[in-house]
Amino acid sequence: MSLAKLLNLIILVLFLIGAFLLVSLETSTVRRSVLDQMQANLETSTTAMGLVLQGSLLGGDKVLAETIVNAMFDGGFVRSATLTDPDGKVLFRREFSAGQQNVPAWFQQLVSMPPVVQEQEMTDGWNILGTIRLEGHSGYAYQHLWQALRSEVGLLLLGLAVMLLLIQWSCHRLLAPLRQISTELDLISQRRSSRTLPPPWLQEVKGVVNAVNRLISERQRDLTQQRLKLQQLAQQFPTPPFPHHHHTTARIIHFISTQGDITLYRAFIPAEAVEANWHQQQFEQLLTQWYQGDIQGLRLPMSLLEHPQWYWLEQKIRPQKGKILDWRYEGPPTPSMLARLKSLQTSGIELAFHDWPLSKESLVLLELHPRLVATHLSDAPLLWNMAAQCVHAHGTTLLEEGEHALSVDTLRNWGIDGYRKERTS
Numbered sequence: 001m002s003l004a005k006l007l008n009l010i011i012l013v014l015f016l017i018g019a020f021l022l023v024s025l026e027t028s029t030v031r032r033s034v035l036d037q038m039q040a041n042l043e044t045s046t047t048a049m050g051l052v053l054q055g056s057l058l059g060g061d062k063v064l065a066e067t068i069v070n071a072m073f074d075g076g077f078v079r080s081a082t083l084t085d086p087d088g089k090v091l092f093r094r095e096f097s098a099g100q101q102n103v104p105a106w107f108q109q110l111v112s113m114p115p116v117v118q119e120q121e122m123t124d125g126w127n128i129l130g131t132i133r134l135e136g137h138s139g140y141a142y143q144h145l146w147q148a149l150r151s152e153v154g155l156l157l158l159g160l161a162v163m164l165l166l167i168q169w170s171c172h173r174l175l176a177p178l179r180q181i182s183t184e185l186d187l188i189s190q191r192r193s194s195r196t197l198p199p200p201w202l203q204e205v206k207g208v209v210n211a212v213n214r215l216i217s218e219r220q221r222d223l224t225q226q227r228l229k230l231q232q233l234a235q236q237f238p239t240p241p242f243p244h245h246h247h248t249t250a251r252i253i254h255f256i257s258t259q260g261d262i263t264l265y266r267a268f269i270p271a272e273a274v275e276a277n278w279h280q281q282q283f284e285q286l287l288t289q290w291y292q293g294d295i296q297g298l299r300l301p302m303s304l305l306e307h308p309q310w311y312w313l314e315q316k317i318r319p320q321k322g323k324i325l326d327w328r329y330e331g332p333p334t335p336s337m338l339a340r341l342k343s344l345q346t347s348g349i350e351l352a353f354h355d356w357p358l359s360k361e362s363l364v365l366l367e368l369h370p371r372l373v374a375t376h377l378s379d380a381p382l383l384w385n386m387a388a389q390c391v392h393a394h395g396t397t398l399l400e401e402g403e404h405a406l407s408v409d410t411l412r413n414w415g416i417d418g419y420r421k422e423r424t425s
Helices: 003-058 062-073 105-110 138-174 176-189 203-236 280-292 302-306 310-316 335-346 360-368 381-393 408-414
Strands: 078-084 090-095 117-123 128-136 251-257 263-269 297-301 324-328 350-354 372-375 397-400 418-424
Touching (some): 128 138, 203 360, 263 324, 263 350, 280 297, 302 310, 310 335
Parallel strands (some): 324 350, 350 372
Antiparallel strands (some): 078 128, 251 263, 251 418
8 A cells, every 4th residue: 555545544534533523522512502492492481381371270271271282382392281280180281293304213313312391380379270391392402403413514524525635635745755766766776767856845855865866876977987988998899890681571580598598589670671762551561560470579770760751650650568669770869869769668669779889879879778789799708798787787688689600608608688590481
């Protein structure tokens, strides 16, 4: 689980616990307030009713007394009214129905609401005329409590939604330096170039960012020194000219590992050399043949990057898993070539280079972190050990593709990752 999800979960759980405690406290407070209010209303009602009934009771008119009670409480908040004489005999009892309260049954079962009862004796001075007993209707208490809690819970849910959005934004902001550190360390582990991280505003993360920046600076300095040493060493051992063979049939080149008979890479070379004056139909046929074949690389000249219809070609080249565009080095790449190669990488296409010399201009292509580079060997183990170290430091595999007479044991001792076999298809 990510740190952001963990923080979101912890804050959400704490919020729910706090909301539950708040709702429980509010329920208890509102419940007590409603009961107190009903008790006060019943006290006022019994006092008023006692004064009104004195005349009817003194006159012995029970029917009039019952009529007065019905007129006072029918449809109100009183559930029942009972009038008894001094001997405890019930003169009359009236049950009142309550209107529709729109309170869920589960809420009434969850929250207990005790009945509110008020009794008062009626006298004409020294003589007790009777006792009136009023019982409040709990439905009205549930209604007031339900309305109050529903509003509060609605506000809590709205606050929860706003809080989750704020938490997401805060976690994204707080954890941004950690995500940058993770990304850069992942690039370093893949032997890819990385950029210096900006200083974070969090004091606790500054030490980690400074350490990562020192690591990045040291790695970039080491890569620069390796390329300089390789350039100097390559001047002492000139690279032999790259042979170009003309074939009339399509070919598949296999690169076999020096660690065993393991295929590292397969590249497809069209029967007809790809030219800049090809029509769209020719390119479509070539790409279809490449997609349908069980091969990884398609060998093309770098001059094709300057094709007038390049943007159409770029749209036709669909990134597929395991597919590699293998470019033949034909000279120092122009800025537009480098930009188009980077655009291909951004779309998900991996790059490789063949006929790759050891020169200052060609070493610039290592900054693109191609998957493979293939070159021709000369009898200079020191040079090729340095080349292998430099290429591997950029996260790239070095292959040998020349018509060599050296044994596989020699290549293995030199540290070269593969050698070439050809098969006509």
